[in-house]
Amino acid sequence: MATAPEHGVDAKAHIEAVLGVTGTGKSHYVKQQLRKKRPKRLIVFDPEEEWGEFGRYTTKLQDVIAGCEAAGPTGALRLVFLPSPDPATAVKQFDTLCRIAFHAERVTFVVDELKLVTTPSRSPVGWGMLTGRGRKRGIVIYGLSQRPASIDKDFLGNCTAVRTGRLPYRNDAEAVAKCVGAPVEEIQTLPDYHWIRRDAATGQVTRGKP
Template sequence: MKKPRIDTSRKADIRAVCGGSGSGKSSYVKAELKRLKPPRLIIWDPVDEYGEVATVRVTTCRELADILSRYPHGALKIRFVAEGQKNFEFWARCAFAWTNAAVVAEETADVTSPSKAPPNWGQLVRRGRARGLSPIFALTQRPAESDKTAIGNATLIRVGRMARDADRKMMAKELDIDYRILTGLLPLDFVERDMNNNEVKRGNLTKRKTNLVETKAI
């Protein structure tokens, strides 16, 4: 029997990853991609830092569309090295149409705004599972300045060290913890909340051990 075009059996796996420069966001995502080994991967990579996990590099919308059209079903790991919301929206539209792939969006604060997600990006996050897009990683240094679509739909929220008080307070609320816990994070420390069981854990990227964090009483 011919394999279905879209794999709708995949569970929702949307990971909102927040943290300042040097907090370990990209290192975490790269490690997860190496562990999961998705055969199909599409990355919005404005600073060109994912060459070790996606060897095919394109820089224009035409290049992106052309190569994706040549691999409607086959294995391909590609990164789109570009900037600007127009290019980001084109990338998101292509990822949604391509289907059956892992997705990474770097620095969403640069291409989205707090008020509303751009249409194609919003569609990718909200409806990506039905298109076989999993996992979806959304990364930002400034969550208070990014659209909240990824956080609102996240199955996992992971927060590293952040310099801005507004970002720490916002993410502490999402994690349901005292924001002073985030104030005390060191580089490569993280706090994450698994939305499937509502457990909140604290750890360090270089260590396997994690500890449960007490959430606020409702």
């Protein structure tokens, strides 16, 4: 019988917030990373049906569970989950999907638009498991959001990297300014596809453009 890999901080893991209003390159950046890194094990939470090139679409959590069981602890897994259009149902599905990813281990987990499933005062338990303890299980997370002031307040603190494009609303820019070490006004006025990124481990801040 196959055994699960041992947990440990040496497991390759990464948690990155990818922020910015529509048209600033969030999805473009993450998709570029996925094409480059070609993760063997991938689960995407896709409320807008925009990530189909990266895995098989499903609307059933049971399909995800079955896929994880078939893949085992190290096998290939590439699934894109389409949540219910009902917000309350989508939050419950997201919680379960996070728990599945947590137990699957060594998986890349992409969440498109966190404000649909988290708030500053409420985060599904499964999401907290992933962001708080997922690194020891080799889990890579990309969390995308247009409105970082409206998402789980603990997420940014758990990130190994934060990347932001333009955030014109001041409360959003303020929520991110200290994380990336940049002035609020700069974040509010970044041109499309320009970005600022800070690596939490090194403290290095980089800026880029197309």
